[in-house]
Amino acid sequence: MFAPHSFRRIGLGVLLAVCLAAGPAAAAPPPAAKLLPKETSLVVTIHNVGELSKRFMNTGIGRMSQDPELKPLIKKLYGIAGEAVALVKEQIGVSLDEMLAIPQGEVTFALVTPEDKRTEMVFFLDAGEQIGAARTLLGKAVELYQQNEKVNRHEETVGQTKLVAFTRGDRNRPRGAYFEREGMICIAQNMDRLKAVLTAWDGLADETLTDNPRYATVVSRCTQGLSEPPQFFFYADPIAIAKAIIRDQPGNRGARVAMAMLPTLGLDGLHAVGMSTLLDSGPMDSVTHAHILLDNPRTGVLDVLAFEPHDMKPGAWVPKDVANYMSVQWDFNKSLKKVGVIVDSFTREGYFSEVALGEFRRDMGLDMEKEILPTFDGRVTMIQRVQEPITINSQHTLVAFRLKDPKRFAKVFDKLMDEKKEVEQNRVGWRKEKKSFGGKTYYQFSLHFPNEFSLEAEQLERMPHPCMGVIDNQFIISNQQGIFMAVLRTVAEEDGSLADEPDFKLIAGKIARLSGGRKPSMIQFDRPEETMRYLYGLLTSDRARGFLRQGAENNPYLKSIDGALDEHPFPPFSVIRKYLAPGGGFVIDDETGIHLTGFALRRKQSD
Numbered sequence: 001m002f003a004p005h006s007f008r009r010i011g012l013g014v015l016l017a018v019c020l021a022a023g024p025a026a027a028a029p030p031p032a033a034k035l036l037p038k039e040t041s042l043v044v045t046i047h048n049v050g051e052l053s054k055r056f057m058n059t060g061i062g063r064m065s066q067d068p069e070l071k072p073l074i075k076k077l078y079g080i081a082g083e084a085v086a087l088v089k090e091q092i093g094v095s096l097d098e099m100l101a102i103p104q105g106e107v108t109f110a111l112v113t114p115e116d117k118r119t120e121m122v123f124f125l126d127a128g129e130q131i132g133a134a135r136t137l138l139g140k141a142v143e144l145y146q147q148n149e150k151v152n153r154h155e156e157t158v159g160q161t162k163l164v165a166f167t168r169g170d171r172n173r174p175r176g177a178y179f180e181r182e183g184m185i186c187i188a189q190n191m192d193r194l195k196a197v198l199t200a201w202d203g204l205a206d207e208t209l210t211d212n213p214r215y216a217t218v219v220s221r222c223t224q225g226l227s228e229p230p231q232f233f234f235y236a237d238p239i240a241i242a243k244a245i246i247r248d249q250p251g252n253r254g255a256r257v258a259m260a261m262l263p264t265l266g267l268d269g270l271h272a273v274g275m276s277t278l279l280d281s282g283p284m285d286s287v288t289h290a291h292i293l294l295d296n297p298r299t300g301v302l303d304v305l306a307f308e309p310h311d312m313k314p315g316a317w318v319p320k321d322v323a324n325y326m327s328v329q330w331d332f333n334k335s336l337k338k339v340g341v342i343v344d345s346f347t348r349e350g351y352f353s354e355v356a357l358g359e360f361r362r363d364m365g366l367d368m369e370k371e372i373l374p375t376f377d378g379r380v381t382m383i384q385r386v387q388e389p390i391t392i393n394s395q396h397t398l399v400a401f402r403l404k405d406p407k408r409f410a411k412v413f414d415k416l417m418d419e420k421k422e423v424e425q426n427r428v429g430w431r432k433e434k435k436s437f438g439g440k441t442y443y444q445f446s447l448h449f450p451n452e453f454s455l456e457a458e459q460l461e462r463m464p465h466p467c468m469g470v471i472d473n474q475f476i477i478s479n480q481q482g483i484f485m486a487v488l489r490t491v492a493e494e495d496g497s498l499a500d501e502p503d504f505k506l507i508a509g510k511i512a513r514l515s516g517g518r519k520p521s522m523i524q525f526d527r528p529e530e531t532m533r534y535l536y537g538l539l540t541s542d543r544a545r546g547f548l549r550q551g552a553e554n555n556p557y558l559k560s561i562d563g564a565l566d567e568h569p570f571p572p573f574s575v576i577r578k579y580l581a582p583g584g585g586f587v588i589d590d591e592t593g594i595h596l597t598g599f600a601l602r603r604k605q606s607d
Contacts, residue, residue, distance in 0.1 A: 104128025266300015390537025
């Protein structure tokens with residue numbers, strides 16, 4: 001995090017970041033990446049706000065908002081939001097609609113971290129044709145700023161561009177600066193940065209951010225396979241940002257110590273991270289790419305991420321009606337050994353095995369390295385499922401570890417469960433109960449409370465009831481009994497398996513094509529319909545409306561929302577359901593780092 005004084009130096013601050021004007025548009029301004037210096041360490045960009053808005057309205061959520069049965073409620077809620085900022089219009093001169101309409105092209109926020117200077121913030125906004133509202137907003141912003149800050153105003157012309165800067169004190173300390181050119185507004189912390197931007201604009205800069213090899217690699221990996229440029233992009237160089245924090249805060253000893261530890265931990269091999277999002281592209285509602293650029297070979301903590309390729313097909317035990325499914329292949333033994341090397345490097349050789357794992361052996365009576373990990377094959381699966389009727393605890397989660405030696409692990413598990421000590425009557429604690437279904441044995445846990453605890457039914461409803469057991473070749477742990485029973489019913493062939501479901505097969509096929517034939521180390525399958533069904537059930541419940549009405553008694557805005565829901569109730573869930581389609585994702589570990597791809601399909605208009 002940057003210290004508060006670092007942010008205050010921008011002068012115009014967040015207010016000027018959105019309160020901007022645009023001059024007559026002569027030509028499309030160059031992208032911010034060609035105006036920023038090579039040592040830029042953070043970039044957040046929306047390439048075209050207008051295009052993003054149009055694309056969003058073509059997604060499932062956007063089309064849902066325009067559905068005749070839902071649009072009146074959304075319009076009413078938007079009107080309430082407009083009323084909430086009506087007082088702001090009196091001060092700034094523009095309405096909420098006018099303010100949101102100002103960005104027409106690119107919007108970019110960046111951090112520049114030169115080695116010999118303090119961190120600088122830079123903001124770009126293409127206001128396009130929204131000149132009138134933008135200038136009104138800018139004028140009010142500058143006026144309010146000068147009223148609240150004792151600053152000096154300076155103007156300078158470079159070529160045909162007027163630069164405006166604010167300073168404070170006898171030493172004229174920079175407090176922010178801006179210019180406008182060809183419809184683009186640029187805000188920076190000082191005049192020098194603005195001049196450097198103009199130099200790049202005229203094509204006279206020696207190097208820009210596009211010449212940074214790390215930035216170029218992340219951009220390439222985050223746009224690979226896309227048929228068109230993404231609407232959103234994010235880039236960061238974490239190590240450069242950390243070094244900048246130390247330069248900006250030379251007295252921060254903790255930051256210096258942390259930085260000195262990076263090579264030992266191997267974190268100096270974390271070169272960059274990035275993410276892109278493309279909406280409304282062909283059959284896809286959205287496609288997201290994220291890339292973690294790592295050193296090769298990896299060392300330290302980064303080498304602990306021991307991903308391995310694996311088969312995408314779910315186990316036959318996975319219920320067909322899950323809301324989310326994720327599976328990853330992980331070399332636990334390799335990760336544990338790497339952790340031991342790191343811990344020993346800070347202590348002494350053998351410390352991790354003797355002390356850390358030794359404590360586990362003493363507490364649990366089991367040896368992690370010899371008795372537990374050798375029974376696992378590295379496949380870990382996590383699923384979520386929505387349990388009817390909908391309550392606050394209806395979203396159940398389960399984690400399963402596939403076993404290569406189930407009989408051997410069953411003995412370990414029995415040893416863990418063979419604890420005779422009961423919870424004392426006067427203390428809160430977990431109690432276990434041995435159960436069976438379809439010939440499969442498992443344990444259910446529940447919290448025990450002393451008699452002096454008087455719990456209401458609502459409180460008891462929120463309590464977790466974890467279950468665990470060895471089911472065929474899986475060691476399964478769940479937070480509630482419902483999802484565990486769904487697994488047992490699937491194993492007993494009372495219900496079908498996810499592997500046979502058409503929507504999963506569709507997503508698996510998409511993953512196979514998008515991954516280019518390479519086996520991912522992690523895959524994910526999502527049914528937004530199920531997650532939305534859970535949220536819909538909570539929002540439309542009598543309890544939720546009761547909380548809203550209670551809050552509306554002393555809050556006029558909550559009262560307005562409550563009235564809007566009375567006037568325009570939520571439509572049946574079938575109206576929402578028809579706009580939601582399945583999605584998925586996968587992770588590939590390659591020579592450049594870890595790459596994540598996520599996507600959501602789009603239902604046809606006629607569905």
